[in-house]
Amino acid sequence: MRRRPLKTLTVLAIASAVAAGTAVTANSAPQQSDSHQDIRNVIYLLGDGMGRTHVTAARDRFMGAGGKLTMETLPNTGAVATYAVEKNSAKPALVTDSASSATAWASGVKTYNAAIGVDAYEKKVGTLMEQAHAAGFATGNVSTAEITDATPAAQFSHALLRGCQGPTYSDAACLPKKDDGSYEAAPADKTLITPIAEQIARNGTADVILGGGLARFEPDDQKALQAQGYQVLGSFGDPSLPAQTAASQKVATKSDLDKANGKKVIGLFNRGNLTVEHNKAALPADAVQKQEPSLADMTRKSIQLLTDRKGGSYDRKSKKGFFLQVEGAQIDKRSHANDAAQALDEIKAFDDAVKAAYEFAKKDGHTLVIVTADHECAGFNIIEKGTYTNAEAVAPPSNTDAGNTANNSVPSRTASGAKDPARSSGIVNGAGSADTKNFAPATFRTPDDPKDVKDGSPEASLWLTYLSGNHTGADVPIFAYGPGGNAFAASQINTELYGKMYRSLFGRSPQQH
Secondary structure, three states: OOOOOOOOOOOOOOOOOOOOOOOOOOOOOOOOOOOOHHHOOOEEEOOOOHHHHHHHHHHHHHHOOOOOOOHHOOOEEEEEEEOEEEOOOOOOEEEEEOOHHHHHHHOOOOOOOEEEEEEOOEOOOOOHHHHHOOOOOOOOEEEEEEEOHHHHHHHOOEOOOOOOOOOOHHHHHOEEEEEOOOOOOOOOOOOHOHHHHHHHHHHHOOOOOEEEHHHHHHHHHHHHHHHHOOOOOOEEEOOOOOOOOOOOOOOHHHHHHHHOOOOEEEEEEEOOOOOOOHHHHOOOOOHHHHHHHHEEEEEHHHHHHHHHHHOOOOOOOOOHHHHHHEEEHHHHHHHHHHEEEHHHHHHHHHHHHHHHHHHHHHHHHHHEEEEEOOEEEEEEEEEEOOOHHHOOOHHHHHHHOOOHHHOOOOOOOOOOOOOOOOOOOOOOOOOOOOOOOOOOOEEEEEOOOOOOOOOOOOOOOEEEEOOOOOOOOOOOEEEOOOHHHHOOOOEEEEEHHHHHHHHHHOOOOOOOO
C-alpha cells in the first residue's frame, strides 16, 4: 500500500539573538561564562541506553580505573530522570522508551511510550530543531541508527507510533490500537500517520542529516530533497523500478561524506542501522560496511558543514549559529542483545564523537556541549571478580541477620550450592562463548591488568553482567561544557532539558514565544 500524502508541516517561527563571548586557554581548564548571551551553538550528544554503569565500565575497560572518558572531563555533571507517562494521562510510566524520552527533551512534554513529537493526548508539539530552523539557525541530526528511528525522528517528525518509519503506510505501523484491539480512527492531521521518512524528506527541518536507514526511503524522497537544495550522497533508488532493494539503492560512503560540501546534505550509509564498531573491525577490507564513517567522523563533518553554512561558527549578520543532535544509538541496541563487548566498543565510539564536539567547542568558545542518555538499558552491572548473578551464585545473598533476627526475611533463603549448569558453563566471551544457553558474566582486561591477561579469562578484572534485555527506570548521567553549562549540573527531569537548551539558543524561556 502506498503511503498517504503528506500535509504541510507547521513549525513555530521564533525570533532570536545571540552574541559574542568567552576565551579558551590551551593549557588550563577552559574558562566558561554562565551567560546565555555567549552561546551561538548547541551540540546535544546522547548515548542511547547509556546508564552510569555503562560509562564506568567503558572507563575501566579503555582508560583504567583512575582514568576518564572525554565525557567525564566535562566540568558540569548531573543526573536526569527519564520516566514517561501513560497514554491519555499524566500518570507516570516509570520506564521510558526512546521515543517518549526523545520527545521530552525535543519538545518539553511528557508523552506515552512509542510517541514521536506528540503529547500524551496525541496532539502535535513543536520541536527544538523545528524552532531553531525556523529562527534561522543551521540544524543537523546525526545517528548510528536508521535516521527514521525514534531518537533522531523526535527532532524532525511527528508520529502517533515510532514504527511508522516507512517507506509505506500501514495501519499496524502507524495507528495505535484501542483497548478492544481495533485501530484508532485516522487523525485529522494526516502528518501524524505519514511515514517518518516522507516527513524528513519534505520538511527541510535539518540541514545536515547523517545516519542509516536508506531502505526507509524511495526515489521520490530523493527528488523532494534535491528540490529543496540537498546534496544527496549515494542514491535512493531507480524510480523506474517497482520496488527499492539493495541492488537498486546505493548507500553513501565515508569517501562521499569527506567530499560533501553542500549547504544541505543527507548521507545514509547503510540500508539499516550502521555497523557496530566491534564487528566492523573484524570484517575484511573490501566489505561494504568498512566504507561507513564512524560517529566521530559524522560529528566532525556535520560541524564543518554547519559552520561553513553560517560563514564561521555563526552568521555574522544574524549572530545565529547551529543546533546539532548526535546519537550513539548502538549502545542501546547491543545492550538489549546483552552483548557487552559490542556495547563497550559503542560507548568508546560515542565518546570519540564527544571528543570531536568538545575540541570544536574549546576552540570556538561560544558552543554549549551537552552529553547524556535517553534511558538506561538492560541493568548493566559491574560485579565482583569471580562472582555470578544471584540465580547462578554458588552462595546467593543471605536474607537472615544473625545479629538481629527481627530483620530476617520470610521465608528464609537457602543456598543453591552451585551455578546453574544449563545457563552458566563459563565466561560468556571466553570458554563458554559457544554455548547458546550461557548467561554467565562477560570479562574484559583493563589497562590496570598484567599484559598477559586476556578478555574472557577469569583473571580479567572487569566482570560485567545484565539484569534484563529491556530498559530500566534508572536516572542517567549528564555532562556539559561551555557557556551556560552549569545549568545542567543538577538533578533534573528530561523535559527540563528542552527549556534549558531553548534558553541557551534564544535567550528566553519557551513560554515567552
